Amino acid sequence: MNQNYLELQGSYLFSEIAKRRTKFVQENPNADIISLGIGDVTRGLPAAVVQAMHAAVDEMAQPGTFRGYGPEQGYDFLVQAIIENDYKSRGVDIQLNEVFLSDGSKCDVGNIQEIFSQDAVIAVQDPVYPVYVDTNVMAGRSGKFNRETNRYDNIEYLECNADNNFKPALPKRKVDIIYLCYPNNPTGMTLSKEELKVWVDYAKANKCIILFDSAYEAFIQEADVPRSIYEIEGAKEVAIEFRSFSKTAGFTGMRCAYTVVPRELKGYDKDGNELLVNDLWNRRHTTKFNGVSYVTQRGAAAIYTPEGKEQVKSIIDYYMTNASIIREGLKSIGLQVYGGVNAPYIWLQTPNGVDSWSFFDRLLSEANIVGTPGVGFGQSGQGYLRLTAFGSRENTERAVERIQKLKL
């Protein structure tokens, strides 16, 4: 068996949360739990999406309109809509063969490391979405886990904390692959164009590839925050971008995302010869993946219609109002909070420096609220807790009231 799996630490963060929650519910069957934990949406799908999916299901019922295997990279009708609406409208020129539809950004950010060398040195932000780290552990790039530092020996951690306003410094040693996530999960913080340009320039100068996870792009409200890394000059030569319909359009249960791999992006073989990263990813994608459900793709395309756009905006506004309720509600009782302005995540500093899991347990037992312990995202998340804006308005308001009543 793959020995690298033995280096994985504990179980996946959300499994541990679910376990503690289940235990609490078993012991307190009448508790009225409000989850602001896992970043999962709760609103229904936009009406335009529902309509498009019904139509697609009907197409699948008849031999004349039935669709079997589609292109692994996605149907042109959807890829074209993505290019027009997500890129061309922002002045970014992306070609059809640079977009790869998939069944989720979790899969894409997990699978992308396969095309890199086993020796590639990776850098991640800390705190970080655990999938970036775990998939590299499985591939043998992490080195040993160090219990004292709570980190892997061969991974470069880019600390994001209140001192640097959650904007990490450049790597201290030569790295090959840099995972950046903006708007950030879990901190909810963003970079300006100027700040992101520093990373693009660094990657160009140091032959790094940036893996830019932009799953929360739809929540950006401020004008100076880049929606795509390709808004930065030269980024197509150094960056792969991941986007998802999950949070944008409520597709967490539908499964649709995409990854952009520009043809300008070069990698190197062991002799230093240039390779087109796009070619390698295309080979990986066509060999190990068989396309996204046709019904799902039709649903995704509907968010780019005028009605779809309006409905998506209204859902995003709903969640961002929740974010503001949490943010302002917690600030009003003197808590230190970050994020929640351009992202559906609020990054709460635990009161009195208590550790993340203790505060998680206290919120669960005293307020019956499930959050996500910051330390689950890495050592720099210790002393923080992530709350999400994806609940219903009513639950969000009740949750804030309950926290306000705690003696913190």
Place this chain on the structure above:
Amino acid sequence: MNQNYLELQGSYLFSEIAKRRTKFVQENPNADIISLGIGDVTRGLPAAVVQAMHAAVDEMAQPGTFRGYGPEQGYDFLVQAIIENDYKSRGVDIQLNEVFLSDGSKCDVGNIQEIFSQDAVIAVQDPVYPVYVDTNVMAGRSGKFNRETNRYDNIEYLECNADNNFKPALPKRKVDIIYLCYPNNPTGMTLSKEELKVWVDYAKANKCIILFDSAYEAFIQEADVPRSIYEIEGAKEVAIEFRSFSKTAGFTGMRCAYTVVPRELKGYDKDGNELLVNDLWNRRHTTKFNGVSYVTQRGAAAIYTPEGKEQVKSIIDYYMTNASIIREGLKSIGLQVYGGVNAPYIWLQTPNGVDSWSFFDRLLSEANIVGTPGVGFGQSGQGYLRLTAFGSRENTERAVERIQKLKL
């Protein structure tokens, strides 16, 4: 970049077929092409599936019934139906935590190798579904490609040819992982229970794991042909089974499959300590995958209702009648054909020993029929061509008539 990718040979088989077809159509725009090439279904989805999917889409429209992230391993309603109908009904006892829903068997058989050691020696049938080989090449297990033998140095090839009636001999050297596909793609041939037992016993005696691809199980007509490897005593200790809704229920465009990893199945770390394969696969699956579309899962569950079962049977019967038309039609002009009895594939020996791609080109240019060149599945496929029974009745009949008119 991952240097192993440079060992991959040519482009993926079906891409090459598509390229030649496109070229022919450009040069002969009026040609009336019939494709019996890619193994893709053409009938509409069963009515019970369509109905269930409409209902699920409606559920997704409202916050009260909306479903976000589901369990990565699949919803219990579907896993339970699989266990009851596909296993319990055949006397096989499978538990909920042994079944892993996914978006396709191509993904599962491609991803499964990740949990094995880099040093694991793999054996594949020859001819073989290219994904088994290519995914191991990408992982660095194949060794160099040898142009003289048309094979990779470190892969053990189990020859399947007319001499052994497409039933391979046991490996000549110690191997760790054995890929078996029955009913076989591409030959359409099967093993009896006694014949499959030889492999299970061999795997037990030699600490091998069998990866049993059973994507075409629904097409089995003969009583003695096992539908699951777990019908063989002891198989749960040595085998992982892959099943798919793609061919069974026309889901190639919907994306749903499952993999069974019994808790009895043990692997070994480098020191010889036992590991539960189920644990490793569960970790891989929950880390890199986020579940199958809820709408698709509801559709899949509907094939286990009484109406669904009847509708699926009628579609399978339709395709198997096509298989019989091809098989008998080609035999009647003296061609040597295999398969097509318990599988939707007919494995045609090319006349006069002509090579596979030449016969492919001749069928395309003279009869305007697209088949799949046997050599695309491996060196032992040279001199064969695969035809599929997935076309419409009319096209199947016309294709056979056209072949009968050729001077072969």
